Amino acid sequence: MKPLRLVRRGIARRRAGGGEHAPRFITTPAVLEQIQREVAYAAETGSHLRVAGRGHTRAPMCRCDDGLLQLSRFTGLEEVDAVHGIVWVRAGTRMAQLARELAGYGMMLPTLGWPGNESIGGAVSIGSYGLGTGDNRHACPVVGLRMIGADGALFSIGAQEARLPVARVSLGTLGVLTHVGLRCVPATHMRARVARGSLSAALKRVEATRAHDYVEWYWHAHGDDIRIRTIDRRPRRPPSQRGRPLDSGAARLRSAALRLADALPQVSRRLPRRLIPERARVPKDVDAAYSWQLFADSSLGSLGYALPVSELGDVLESLGGVMRALDPRDRVLLRVRYICADDGALSPAYGQETAVVHLTAAEGAREHAEAAGEIFDRAGARPLWSMPVEHHAADLAARFPLWEDFATLRADLDPRGLFLNDYLAGLFGVSEP
Ligand SMILES: Cc1cc2nc3c(=O)[nH]c(=O)nc-3n(C[C@H](O)[C@H](O)[C@H](O)COP(=O)(O)OP(=O)(O)OC[C@H]3O[C@@H](n4cnc5c(N)ncnc54)[C@H](O)[C@@H]3O)c2cc1C
Known part of the structure; x- marks a missing residue:
């Protein structure tokens, strides 16, 4: 039986990240059997099928000329x-x-x-x-x-x-x-705190980050000033005192005051400073149900890299030097976060305690972004898969020690490449997706 399809090309253009594409069919199954039928149909007809969650990834991961399967109705x-x-x-x-x-x-x-x-x-x-x-x-x-x-x-x-x-x-x-x-x-209550600090201290005292559940800091790639945000779990408070969503009236008023305060510092800082997401500038207490409200969405960062925490200091020193030589103004903003080592073959944090760096360049500062990209690349940083990756399979294999294990498993489970598109075939060095 031919599966039920919702053909909505316009929605694919908007939603399925990685730029313009127009799949021949888009399907949004709501039950398991329907997903199975869609996959079987793609297999029978020799089509390719890409899967999307929300399609926010910037790399052309979800792009496919044949079929796009969106799981937005398969939830809970x-x-x-x-x-x-x-x-x-x-x-x-x-x-x-x-x-x-x-x-x-x-x-x-x-x-x-x-x-x-x-x-x-x-x-x-x-x-x-x-x-x-x-x-x-x-x-x-x-x-x-x-x-x-x-x-x-x-x-x-x-x-x-x-x-x-x-x-x-x-x-x-x-x-x-x-x-x-x-x-x-x-579930616990969570407390986000914001403070000013210095880059040199943050790099020297990495063990201090391990005392917190989550640490991120923002640096303008000029000078030594950073803005640090820490988030820690706290025992739950009684229901009457619990945090409310950030869009409550009081939070909006506080945000407006912070925006005003942030507009005041010297002109050269204005552009990148505006790029610090508002939620990273606001100290906040929330309950577990609103935990996601403490974290920035994908609007931040046009470049993303993962590198060993032990190498972060050297890389940022060289980056700061190049940025200062290029421009007396601060034109890029970096956000640095930490992840502990894990064992995922293609995980950016495989086998090493990792600093995840997102970099945003002010409008017109393309040269700065390119120079920064080269510095991270030369340092052997791993890509974040949500950003477009230009490396070839051999280069990626050098950055991910279990790359070949993954490639073998992929070839075993999907020998015809039903789940590949051109971009992914390029990454894995498979000639015909
Ligand atoms: C270390 C790290 C830190 C990040 N930090 C942030 C951050 O702070 N803020 C932020 O917004 N983003 C961040 N990102 C990027 C973000 O995680 C992704 O853009 C996001 O997960 C995409 O979610 P999505 O539902 O839109 O996935 P999609 O863009 O829909 O899909 C992403 C990939 O997953 C595949 N996929 C999706 N669903 C399925 C499925 N059901 N079965 C099989 N494959 C599937 C897709 O084919 C695609 O390859 C970070 C990424 C990394 C690696």
């Missing part, structure tokens, strides 16, 4: 084991919805740093499963995956399987991720 918690703190969630669920549903069971994710708009399937597939080094002893909360493979059959990868770390960050090339098993912790 499916199983909750409150005793062991394990849940299974449908892959299309947005992080904001997940945080609210988990809070209803008195739970939250152990890692912080998830923005609200992305889907859990997209975030896991791209390797952004939360950040922080403090309390996050295990970098990744994923304990299992359920997928539909290239033959349309359902399969699971469990917590004890050696395949799990290889398959976790899949860029959507192993199959359709339908459910993610997640380890959770008891």
Whole structure:
């Protein structure tokens, strides 16, 4: 039987990240059997199929001329084991919805740093499963995956399987991720604090970051001043005192005051300073259900890199020197965050405590962005998969020690390349997607 399709090319143009593309068909299945039918149909007709969560990724990951499968209707918690703190969630669920549903069971994710708009399937597939080094002893909360493979059959990868770390960050090339098993912790209240600090101190005292659940700082690539934000879990307060969403009247007033204060410093600083997301400038207390409101969405950062924390100081010193030589004004803004090492084959933090750097250049500062990109590249930084990557397979293999393990698993599970597009075929060095 031919599967039901919703052909909505305009929506694909807008939503499925990575620029303009017009898939022949777009499907938004709401039940598992329908996803299976779509995959089987693509296999039978020799088509390619890309999967999208929210389609926010800037790299052309979701681009496909044949079929696009969007999981925006396949959402919600499916199983909750409150005793062991394990849940299974449908892959299309947005992080904001997940945080609210988990809070209803008195739970939250152990890692912080998830923005609200992305889907859990997209975030896991791209390797952004939360950040922080403090309390996050295990970098990744994923304990299992359920997928539909290239033959349309359902399969699971469990917590004890050696395949799990290889398959976790899949860029959507192993199959359709339908459910993610997640380890959770008891829900707490969270407190975000903002302070001014110095770059030299932040680089020297990395161990201080491990005392917090989450640390990020912003630097204008000039001088020594940084703005540091820390987020820590706190015991829950009684319901009457709990944090409300950031868009409450009081929060709006406070934000307006902060905006005014930020407009006052010297003119040369105005442009990059405006780029610091408002939520990073506002100290805030929230409950677990609103945790995502503390983290910036993908509007920040046109370039993103992951590099060992131990190399961050040298790279930033050289970056600062080049930026000052190019321009007396500060034209780029960097956000630095920390993740503990993990075991995901294609994870940006594989095997090393990692600094994740997002860089935003002011309008017209293309030369600055290019120079910064070269510095990170020469330092052997790993790419963040959400940004377009120009490296070839051999180069990526040098940056990701388990690259070949992943490539072998991909070729085993999807020998015809049903889940590839041109961009991904290029990354994996596969000639015909
Ligand atoms: C370390 C790191 C830190 C990041 N920090 C931030 C941040 O602070 N703020 C921010 O907004 N973004 C951040 N990003 C980027 C962000 O994580 C992604 O853009 C986001 O996860 C995309 O979510 P999405 O639902 O839009 O996924 P999509 O763009 O829809 O998909 C992303 C990828 O996952 C695949 N995929 C999606 N769903 C499935 C599925 N069900 N089955 C199989 N494959 C699937 C897609 O094919 C695609 O390859 C970060 C990324 C990394 C790696």
